[in-house]
Amino acid sequence: MTLMLSKPARIVLKNILVATDFSRLSDRAMDYALSFARRYDSTVIAAHVISPALYATPSTATLYGGIDPLPYLDSVRCELKHRLDELANGAEDSGVKCIPKLVEGGINEQLRFIAEASDVDLIVIGTNGAERWERLVMGSVAESLAHNAKCPVLTVGPRVFRSPQFEASFNHIIYATDFSAESAHAAPYAISLAEEYNAKITLVHVLPPELRTHNDRGALLGFFKRELEKVVPEAAQAWCEPEFVLEYGGSAEAIVELAEQKAADLIVLGTRKSKAAVLTYFKSGVAYHVMCRAECPVLTVTGEKEYKR
Numbered sequence: 001m002t003l004m005l006s007k008p009a010r011i012v013l014k015n016i017l018v019a020t021d022f023s024r025l026s027d028r029a030m031d032y033a034l035s036f037a038r039r040y041d042s043t044v045i046a047a048h049v050i051s052p053a054l055y056a057t058p059s060t061a062t063l064y065g066g067i068d069p070l071p072y073l074d075s076v077r078c079e080l081k082h083r084l085d086e087l088a089n090g091a092e093d094s095g096v097k098c099i100p101k102l103v104e105g106g107i108n109e110q111l112r113f114i115a116e117a118s119d120v121d122l123i124v125i126g127t128n129g130a131e132r133w134e135r136l137v138m139g140s141v142a143e144s145l146a147h148n149a150k151c152p153v154l155t156v157g158p159r160v161f162r163s164p165q166f167e168a169s170f171n172h173i174i175y176a177t178d179f180s181a182e183s184a185h186a187a188p189y190a191i192s193l194a195e196e197y198n199a200k201i202t203l204v205h206v207l208p209p210e211l212r213t214h215n216d217r218g219a220l221l222g223f224f225k226r227e228l229e230k231v232v233p234e235a236a237q238a239w240c241e242p243e244f245v246l247e248y249g250g251s252a253e254a255i256v257e258l259a260e261q262k263a264a265d266l267i268v269l270g271t272r273k274s275k276a277a278v279l280t281y282f283k284s285g286v287a288y289h290v291m292c293r294a295e296c297p298v299l300t301v302t303g304e305k306e307y308k309r
Contacts, residue, residue, distance in 0.1 A: 011192045013040035017115050018124040019107075019141070020048050022083055025126030028163045029156040030087065032297060033124040035168040036154075037096045039196070045118055046087050047101040048080055049110045077102065094166075108144045115149060124154045127291055143288045146300040147271050152189060155291045155298045162265075162296070170197040170265040176204050176255045176290075179227055183270035185303025187231050190268040193299075194240045202243040202262055203228045206254040221246060252289035259294055267298045 018033035020026040030046065037044050050073070084100035091098035103110045115123055127142040145153045175190035177183035194201040205224050211217060228244040236242075247254040259267050271287045291298045 010196060011040075011121075011189060013037075013042045013121045015045060015118050015120045016042045016122045016124060017045045017047060017111070017118065017120040019111055019126075020046055020084075020087065021126075022048070023126065025156060025158065025160075028160065029124045029126040029154075030091075031163045032154060032156060032168060033122075034091055034094060034096050035164040035166070036122065036124075037091075038094075038167055042096075042121075044091055044096055044098045045101055045114065045120065046084060046091070046098055047103065047111065047114055048084055049107045050077065050080065050102065050104040051107050107141050108148070111141070111145065112149060115151060121151050122154060123149055123151060124156070126156045127158060142291060143285065146287050146291070147273060147285070147302065149302065152186075152299055152301045155300065157291045157294055157298065159293060159295045160297055168197075168265070170194075170199045172262050172264045173197075173199050173201045173266045173268060174204060174255065174259045174262065174264045175201060175231075175268045176206070176251070177228070177231065177270070178205065178251070180270065180272075182272050182301075182303055186268050186270035186299075186301035189299060189301055191232065191236055191240065193266065193268070195236065198239075199265070200241045200243070201232075202245055202258070202264070203231055204245045204247055204255065204258055206247045206249065206251045209248050212248055251286045252293065255286075255290050256293045259296060265296050267294055267296060269298065269300050271300045271302050273302050 013036055016033050016037055018026075018030050020030060033044050036042060081100075081102050084102055088098040088100040101114060103114070111123070114120070123145055125142050125145060142153075142155050146155065170193060173190055173194050175187065177187070190201060193199065205228055207220075207224065211220060214220060224246055225244055228246075229242075232240065232242045245258065247258060255267065255269075258264075267290060269287050269290065271285075287298070287300050291300075
């Protein structure tokens, strides 16, 4: 059963962490991070994680002509520090305070450590890089963060070709819910962002295909429609023009197709905390498939960190 929400205050995004592998998609993620930073007067932390294990793989050794690349890590560090400094300087020139951070270790662990140590309110990440191995790694990192980060995560997927020139324009937001507690944690963010950007919001719940022919289909549809309506505070319904939609089918496919139909600029989802210590490369979760297929960024919220306003 969905709880009625009070009107959420403006969210606080004091510190934003953007993970970069210096790919085009990471650049696009950086553009979104800077856009939010300008809107919310945030500090951006631009982080790159050197994972020595990646340099020891056969695929990376091939890139170096069969030469063991590990002895060259010092020069790699210098080059990456230079690139991070350039990224930070570009952000500063655009009016955003940016702190470059180069660390070594496991990518997931280091990003979560930075996020918690710096009291980060939003993590922004792209899901693939320039090479096939990097795509696997960044895809896994994005999925892990979406299910384990204590703060919301904005994922810029491989089909997101729109990039904000200076400030993002969110005209239509999709909020998808399965009426779980995890989904409820994401609702205040969707509603607050809709108010902040004066955006239209569509709330969607995806039903199993077999309900199309259920004997009590009419009653069930009415029940779920009322549950969706409860998500939006009555005081907010006048300005955010909520639309309540029930879809049938696979959750990820239905959400992505609806977002395309509505030309949505953002999808907001609640995610369950992962029980696995390490996520595999064989993705099956709804959130991951939405992130990979959506043509707009996806904001995921675990609800582990208190909603900051």
